[in-house]
Amino acid sequence: MPSHHPEKRRTGLVLDPVFERHATGWGHPERPQRLSELRKRLDADGLTAACTIIPPTPAERESLLSVHTESYLRRLEQACRAGEKFIDTPDSQICPESWQISLLAAGSVIEAADLVARGQLDNAFCAVRPPGHHAESGESMGFCLLNNIALAARRLTGLHGLERVAILDWDVHHGNGTQHIFEEDPAVFFVSLHQSPLSLYPGTGFASERGKGDGLGTILNIPLEAGTSDEQYLAAFENSALASIEKFAPQFLLISAGFDAHRNDPLAGLSLSSRAFEMMSLLSVELAWRVCGGRVVTVLEGGYDLEVLADCVSFHIRALLGTAEGPDR
Numbered sequence: 337m338p339s340h341h342p343e344k345r346r347t348g349l350v351l352d353p354v355f356e357r358h359a360t361g362w363g364h365p366e367r368p369q370r371l372s373e374l375r376k377r378l379d380a381d382g383l384t385a386a387c388t389i390i391p392p393t394p395a396e397r398e399s400l401l402s403v404h405t406e407s408y409l410r411r412l413e414q415a416c417r418a419g420e421k422f423i424d425t426p427d428s429q430i431c432p433e434s435w436q437i438s439l440l441a442a443g444s445v446i447e448a449a450d451l452v453a454r455g456q457l458d459n460a461f462c463a464v465r466p467p468g469h470h471a472e473s474g475e476s477m478g479f480c481l482l483n484n485i486a487l488a489a490r491r492l493t494g495l496h497g498l499e500r501v502a503i504l505d506w507d508v509h510h511g512n513g514t515q516h517i518f519e520e521d522p523a524v525f526f527v528s529l530h531q532s533p534l535s536l537y538p539g540t541g542f543a544s545e546r547g548k549g550d551g552l553g554t555i556l557n558i559p560l561e562a563g564t565s566d567e568q569y570l571a572a573f574e575n576s577a578l579a580s581i582e583k584f585a586p587q588f589l590l591i592s593a594g595f596d597a598h599r600n601d602p603l604a605g606l607s608l609s610s611r612a613f614e615m616m617s618l619l620s621v622e623l624a625w626r627v628c629g630g631r632v633v634t635v636l637e638g639g640y641d642l643e644v645l646a647d648c649v650s651f652h653i654r655a656l657l658g659t660a661e662g663p664d665r
């Protein structure tokens with residue numbers, strides 16, 4: 337069982353109504369209500385008050401160019417300003433404000449990583465949208481415009497000079513963008529658990545994809561069959577994902593946290609309960625305390641059932657604060 341850390345931790349929280357202004361059109365699952373409902377829940381649970389609010393900060397051009405191409409950034413900005421309805425794929429809906437909001441999402445995740453890297457906070461949760469893990473360096477995919485977590489990882493290996501950063505991606509969809517950005521980079525270990533690419537978007541994330549060149553061996557894909565339940569998932573989570581991160585001995589842990597592997601989620605076919613997400617939260621925070629001084633920044637990706645999202649994020653933040661009760665196993 338995870339050990340208790342009774343002392344109060346300094347947990348940062350990116351949570352601001354500005355992220356609800358990225359409009360995706362009627363019927364789109366990645367909708368502003370995901371965050372407005374979450375905000376209500378976190379306020380009601382006293383978690384907004386318990387955390388240090390990190391004000392939204394726009395990402396600088398130089399940071400963006402550590403991950404994205406100049407031509408993509410120009411295209412994205414122009415498409416938003418021109419009032420286009422989507423970029424690259426109808427999945428990735430945009431509105432005129434989406435460029436500025438994307439900069440704020442990316443910049444706030446970078447800022448959270450900065451504050452934790454400097455020891456001003458112990459850890460942080462970033463409730464931002466648009467999400468990021470499908471975004472490639474030069475292309476939008478799957479509701480994602482800028483790859484928020486990749487930008488934070490590059491900040492840590494760049495400005496902060498870290499030699500080993502791990503990204504744990506438990507969104508039910510494969511984090512194709514993050515994988516491709518780091519597949520040749522030995523400083524960033526990317527581990528993704530997701531529903532099999534044979535039955536779910538984006539169709540990548542086979543176990544055979546393990547990195548390239550200097551990065552060979554620093555990508556770990558754990559595809560799972562539709563219908564996978566708590567027990568099977570948690571076994572893979574602990575014995576493969578967390579064990580491999582521990583072996584890599586990262587100096588900082590980043591989590592791409594999607595909550596769409598839940599059985600109530602409308603977009604995918606894994607069958608996890610909320611209790612599984614509680615275990616995942618506790619185990620990964622515990623791992624961070626064991627291997628990297630507790631330094632973890634969690635970034636919201638998917639999760640489309642509003643109640644599940646609010647429940648699971650509320651628990652995750654309590655795990656970061658060290659005030660969550662561990663479920664019996």
Ligand SMILES: [Zn+2]
Nearest residue numbers: 507509594638
């Ligand atoms: Zn997802």
